[in-house]
Amino acid sequence: MSYLYKPRHQSPVATRSRVLPIAAAAAVLAVTTAVGVAVHASAPAPVADAQSLTSADPSRSGAVPAARDRQRTQAAPDAATTPSKAAGAAPSTAAPPAATAPAATTPAAPPAAKELAYRFAWQENYYFCGPAATRIALTARELYPSQSEVAQSLRTTVNGTNSADDTTRSLNAYTKSSFYKSHYITGQSATQAEIDRMQADIVNAITNGYAVVANIAGSTVDDKGGSHSYPGGHYLTVVGYSNGGTTVKIADPADALGVGYYTLTTAKLAHWTALRGYSA
Structure with a gap:
């Protein structure tokens, strides 16, 4: 089973945008308005919250255990249903079926006349x-x-x-x-x-x-x-x-x-x- 991969680490650009001083942000907004270009068109995607990352990636530590179990079950075949190929496995000791003795034939009775x-x-x-x-x-x-x-x-x-x-x-x-x-x-x-x-x-x-x-x-x-x-x-x-x-x-x-x-x-x-x- 596949799922949509999302990067766990945010790009440097996104990080810097979160710590930008208020004054600098106001200056950038003024310049953008002047030239007619929307800043949000080229800005990186906002950081997803913890809940969305968890549901998208069950391997994260915050994922529900049952979801991780389903992930592993779907990713690999069940060992109980897969023939064992381990080296040195002991051959079957089940006895072969006993030979069936031929049925005794009874001579046909002579006719009454x-x-x-x-x-x-x-x-x-x-x-x-x-x-x-x-x-x-x-x-x-x-x-x-x-x-x-x-x-x-x-x-x-x-x-x-x-x-x-x-x-x-x-x-x-x-x-x-x-x-x-x-x-x-x-x-x-x-x-x-x-x-x-x-x-x-x-x-x-x-x-x-x-x-x-x-x-x-x-x-x-x-x-x-x-x-x-x-x-x-x-x-x-x-x-x-x-x-x-x-x-x-x-x-x-x-x-x-x-x-x-x-x-x-x-x-x-x-x-x-x-x-x-x-x-x-």
Whole structure:
């Protein structure tokens, strides 16, 4: 902030004019009047009184303290708002923000129901149930070998296909994967734990796009009351599930009803697979 500067010391001329004798002043006035010149036009400005000097120059000793404080505040920036540049200032010891751990991802729950797209075909002869069921499962992976080719992979003979180990091996060979595993139900009927395991295996396989091949024996009744009996053993394909996996859809290459598919509970399928196994 700037202010009008006025000299603190009066010029010598002004000083002399204040002490001029009265007689001399009268003489000067008479001479000035005679020549027609006004003395006050060239005279120096009168001395300002103490009050006017004080208000114009706050730095004088007579200035009000508050005015001097305002003067200094306006002349220099506030130290509290000016970053410190002092040499040797200690660095900040504030700890860096802690790293945020990535949020745990929860696997998506499988759908309550799913059915695979597949291509059905009846078994070509009485002992080709293994090759026919395995081929149906492969078509869900968009693989279409002939039943004879699959029979060679399974080492099928006129006596049929030996076990779920053969279907597991062939399915992995054709799909070029290790997805399939052999699972066995060793008792005369399935336990609740084995039923639950079969349900979980079927849901997992179907959800991932793989059909299940089961080796069954005996008789059962489907959800519509149709009877299916294979006392000497048989292979069929699980191509879908519903109700969270408690119901399965079967593609049967030797369905005596001539339809080729039906649904039944997973518990019935597990009991039907007793003493044998499945590939899932």
